[in-house]
Amino acid sequence: MMPSDCSGTHSGTADGAASAPGGYRAVARCDALGAAPYSEENDRLFRPYLSAAHRATRARIAGWMQEAGMNTRVDAAGNSVGRYEGLKPDAPALLIGSHLDTVRDAGRYDGTLGVVLGIEVVAHYAARGVRFPFALEVIGFGDEEGSRFPVSMLTSRAVAGLLQEAPVGMHDAAGVSLQAALAEEGLLLEHMPKAARRPEDYVAYLEAHIEQGPVLEAENRAVGVVTAIAAQYRFRVSIQGVAGHAGTIPMALRQDALAAAAEAVLAVESVGRAGPPDLVATVGQLNVSPGVPNVVPGHVVFSIDVRAGEAAVRNAAAEEIRTALEALAARRNVTLEMTLQQDLPATPCDASLTRLLGDAVYTITGEAARRMVSGAGHDAMVLAALAPVCMLFIRCAGGISHNPAEAVDAADVEQAFQVMTRFIEEFAGHYLDSKERPV
Incomplete structure (x- = not known):
């Protein structure tokens, strides 16, 4: 296992640009994305898929990805993607991510925190010149909530290869078609299924997310490990x-x-x-x-x-x-x-990845990981069709989510950041062992 310097510092600017990578900067960056132009409304946060606010957020996320040493692109479904190459340029990737869209009158951390934490993890390794036998790829899914069009997790379905055909005939509440909304971004509806990835190009998917429930707070735990996502x-x-x-x-x-x-x-x-x-x-x-x-x-x-x-x-x-x-x-x-x-359907998280994630929690916290089922749906349940998945929950105040009162403790997020880096390093060792083992 490679050494990991995961000490966090409080952000020195509004978006944390002057501070070291980690949980504190991740929180500051989510806060920076909590208002216009990253929201469609001035008095509350609303960032629907393919809106002007969504476009501005993608641009800001791409900037942070590039600062972290990633090559960036927007895929055919409107997802934000950053890639930090592995030891070999053609190596398969460990995918880290969550979603960038929000419900109306949302909190600042649901979804977005998982994307920003992925960027912080890559920045941590890029600053040290560390690369792995796999690439690190960070993705900000465009539409998990279904707040604009009447299907949730639309863009993660595209990535997982579950959109066999373009979803024609889909309109938002204002009558704008998905085709027209994609065209505003320079994207084509008929190309949306081309966002599908090949399973052989991905070794695993890791998603960090606020719990959206009260269990971790009730038990005074910063993080928990998800074992399954509810049907x-x-x-x-x-x-x-x-x-x-x-x-x-x-x-x-x-x-x-x-x-x-x-x-x-x-x-x-x-x-x-x-x-x-x-x-x-x-x-x-x-x-x-x-x-x-x-x-x-x-x-x-x-x-x-x-x-x-x-x-x-x-x-x-x-x-x-x-x-x-x-x-x-x-x-x-x-x-x-x-x-x-x-x-x-109910989605069990991969048992071996969940065990490694639990081991990382124990190493960082000194306590056995709280294992829990997620009642909320997440992109991870769709990504399970592409690669083995695991999820890390982060405590949120009062269990409140989908609400402007949504809040996290930056120290908890720093702990999640440390768990993620520990997990990646342990996973790298197991990955190499599996490659060297005779078939």
Whole structure:
């Protein structure tokens, strides 16, 4: 194992440009990306895929990648990519990354911190002239959240080779097509599948991410190791009733779509609460039509998100929800359509990589790593189709995420940085051993 000087320093400027690579500078850089021009809105952070704010962020990230000694490019899906060559120019790469897009009114660290930490790791080694038997490649995925177009993890799907055809017919809420948005960046929709990488060109994928939950804080731990990412279903539910005058239709004769939806929301919650601790069921979006005070609502569309650590638990809950909703629709004399929009299987992290990551946590912290299942989806669950994956969680204050109150302790992020460098060095030794072992 190569020696690693991982001491961190507090940033000396707004983006940490004057300080040494590490967790403190990573936090400062995320803070620098938390406002315009890196946000579409002046009073809150919103960085959707292929927006002007996204473009500005890609440019800033590319600058930091280049300062760290990487060659940079934007791939056919609009992902930001930096590469630090290995001992041989054609060596396969250890991919490090996360996403650069955000939800509306977001925090500064979800996704972005993982990208910036990858840059800090490369800067650490470039400053020492250290190279590995594999390249280090950092990627900032363009669209993990699905905040603009109606599919999440679109650009990591492209990288993993899961977009066999260009996703035609996709529009944002303003009616702008994905094709037009890509064209604004000089990219072609028909070329999007060409962002696919070859499995033989990647040895592993490492993603560092804030926990987005309260477990690490409750146990007073800076970092944790992810063992699996929960299975996820996302449904679109449409309830069609009959709109009518609020003053003239008797209560007993109403076909009120919103009243039916309200009961459906409680049914979803009831199924989630009755299951095992890792099962969650959420209605996060609801649209009412015609949406005026003196009209009985005739049409409601809402979302359902169901997640669990095991696909069987998720599937059983989804079926229970479907049965309950069909029963209430029949009782209330409304029409129900429940359409599956997204099916993400449970993704176990690679056992050997997870063990190495846990060993790195123990070396840096002196404590056995907290092993945990991620209830949130991450690009890692898609990248598992390309390469073995592992994930490192970082404590966030109150477990709050997707919220401007999202916060991290720079000392925790520094510890994560040290864990990542330790992991990479240990992985390099194991990688060489595997190459020298006879077949």
